[in-house]
Amino acid sequence: MSQALTLARPYARAAFNAARDEGRIKAWSDALGFAARVAADPQAQAVLKHPQLTAAKASALLAGDTADASFGRFVEMLADNRRLELLPEIAGLFEQLRADAERVVKARVTSATPLSDAELVAIRDGLKRRFGRDVELETAVDASLIGGALIDAGDVVIDGTVKGKLARLQSALAA
Structure with missing residues (x-):
């Protein structure tokens, strides 16, 4: 678990910085929460680990209809780096950064x-x-x-x- 948090931390910081720069922290929080719930589902994990799943298709599955293009690119980057399984940890760390920023x-x-x-x-x-x-x-x-x-x-x-x-x-x- 601590290794997953260590790996997830830079992605969470990057996601938070992107969300803050766009002024869309709440939207990113919601999108990450959705993606984390999907990525944690055992049936979805089997699909996400399939070798023929492209990064674009993984992004479409995890980003949902409400996410913006920058969040989709973030998920694609996670898929390219084989880090989709870190989404629950990334979402949790993102929420900690959000709470700190909002005091x-x-x-x-x-x-x-x-x-x-x-x-x-x-x-x-x-x-x-x-x-x-x-x-x-x-x-x-x-x-x-x-x-x-x-x-x-x-x-x-x-x-x-x-x-x-x-x-x-x-x-x-x-x-």
């Missing part, structure tokens, strides 16, 4: 029970103060956490779950 932190909040709107606002405000950026929250429920919440904001993970506290207590007692 947005994306955080995932996993809790034992569904959180109220007031709790989500409090979490969002706390993260906004901590990072000095706007925060986009994604929520999930995992009953195995017993109570509390786990916040994953990229490099920062805040574990306030009962399950996490019990695990830390168990480690401390075992040491």
